[in-house]
Amino acid sequence: MLTKDSSILIVGGGIFGLSTAYHRAKAGYTKITMLEKxxxxxxxxxxxxxxxxxxxxEYEDPFYAELALSAIEELGSNPLFAPHYSQVGYLLGNSAAAPEKSKRSLAKSMASIERHPAFATQITAINSRDDVHAVASALDGPMDEWTGYFNRLAGYARAADALRSVxxxxxxxxxxxKLGRTAIIGQQITAKSWLITHIQLTPEExxxxxxxxVTYSRDLGFFFExxxxxxxxxxxxxxxxFTNHQENGFSxxxxxxxxxxxxxxxxxxxxxxxxxxxxADRPLVNSKICWCADTADSEYIxxxxxxxxxxxxxxVATGDSGHAFKMFPVAGVMDLLEKGKQDVERWKWKEGSNAATAEVSWREGTTRDLSELVLS
Ligand code: FSA
Known part of the structure; x- marks a missing residue:
């Protein structure tokens, strides 16, 4: 049985680790150690x-939609997170040439919030260039036949700043x-990365x-203010x-x-x-590939x-699958440690699953391994 002076060791100081440390410390646990590689x-x-x-x-599954809404509430109201959250809205759509998969993904996003009372006055359909202009006049690209919607109850967080605060x-x-220790991996998790890059604007621009x-053309990609x-x-x-497979089969x-x-x-x-x-021709700066811990079904572990x-x-609390940052304020309240067992089926240990071969409904294209690329 866990008591407030039980020793808790947290392996990893990312979103799940830090959030767990925060919530356990807030709940009065006094012996918490966190190792970060x-x-x-x-x-x-x-x-x-x-x-x-x-x-x-927006989530295909209402379970995550509710969880994200509770995180948004916390992001807006908890003084630890609120300075790092900007509720500028989310402009989500597809360009005219988007493949069917992107269109299906967009429709599922819309369906996940359109009848939810929290979004009753928050969503505007986008069916024309003028509609885009009405919600984001600064976007002056062609966006021909770009369709989707604008959701005001969304935005972005300054991620590294929020990590620093917590x-x-x-x-x-x-x-x-304790910094500089080793972490663990397994076959249920595969490391996958996506490019993050920036352009430098002048103060006037x-x-x-x-x-x-936050604007996301599902078929092309996304950007922030x-x-x-x-x-x-x-x-x-x-x-x-992109994966980075080793001889032992793990990415x-x-x-x-x-x-x-x-x-x-x-x-x-x-x-x-x-x-x-x-x-369009501005140099790309501070480019990096950003690593996520992917599971076969995009459910956390x-x-x-x-x-x-x-x-x-x-x-273990892992398997972010590229959609965990927003849960930063609530991730650590998933009270596994006190309950002593996981009764949320979707987050259970995924013995036998293989993250490396899974197909993900909300992503376009095919995964490539870094070994296939000629890097300059
Ligand atoms: O919660 C979000 O909408 C973030 S998705 C960002 C992204 O780059 C994905 O587009 C990508 O498919 C991968 O999951 C990493 O995260």
Missing amino acids: GDAIPSPLSAGNDLNKIVRA YAAVKEMGVDV AAQLEGIP PDRKTGLLKISPSGAG VPSERNDFIPPGEEEAVRKILREHLPRF IDFVPGRLPWKDLA
Whole structure:
């Protein structure tokens, strides 16, 4: 039985680890140690170590929609998160040439919120160029026959800043943090990465785009308003991601991440030409591939590792699958440790699943391994 002076060891200081440390410390646990493999927090290994991340409650599955709504509530009201959250809305759609898969994914997103009371006055359908102009006049690219919707109850969080705040808070609350340790992986999880890059805007250019919604053309990719401190506008192309398979069959994050995979620069330029053509030729800066822990069905894994010693009482919270940052404020309240078992079926240990071969409904294209690419 867990008591407030039980020792809790958290492996990994990313979104799930930090959120767990925060909520356990807040609940009065006094002996919490957190190990982080990277040499700092925000860790260079955490996908959350990023300028910003999308915050939205659109999910094919209402379970996650509700969870994301509770996270949005917390992001807007908890003083630890609120300074890092901008509710600029979410402009989601498809360009005219989008493949059927992107169109299906968009329809599911819309269906997940359109009848929900929380969104009753928040959604505007986008059926024409004029409709885009009405909600985001700064987007002056062709966006011909671009259709979708604008959801006001969404936005983005300044991700690394939020990590810094929570890290400072957990240290203040007495969590013992040890940096530079090794973490664990398994076959249920595969490391996949996506390009994140930026263009640098001048203060005048940034001012023109201030407050634009997070815009996601499902078939092309997404971008955010320019960062209000630096003028950096973040862009990420759509795709099924890049793996880094080892001889042992596991894909793990690569040592070097500061590059643009072949073909991806053109994908970024296409996003710019479609939405913000005046910046289409701007140099791409601070480019990196951002690593996520993917599961076969995009469900997180938050469970005890089955079996006897040495794993007794070892729990994992992982499998972000590219959609966990928004849950930062609530991830650690998934009270596995106190209940002593996971009764949320979807988050159970996924023995026998293979994340490396799975097909994901909300992603376009096919996964490529870094070994297939000729990197410059
Ligand atoms: O919650 C979100 O909508 C973030 S998705 C961002 C993204 O780059 C995905 O587009 C991609 O498919 C992968 O899951 C990594 O995250």
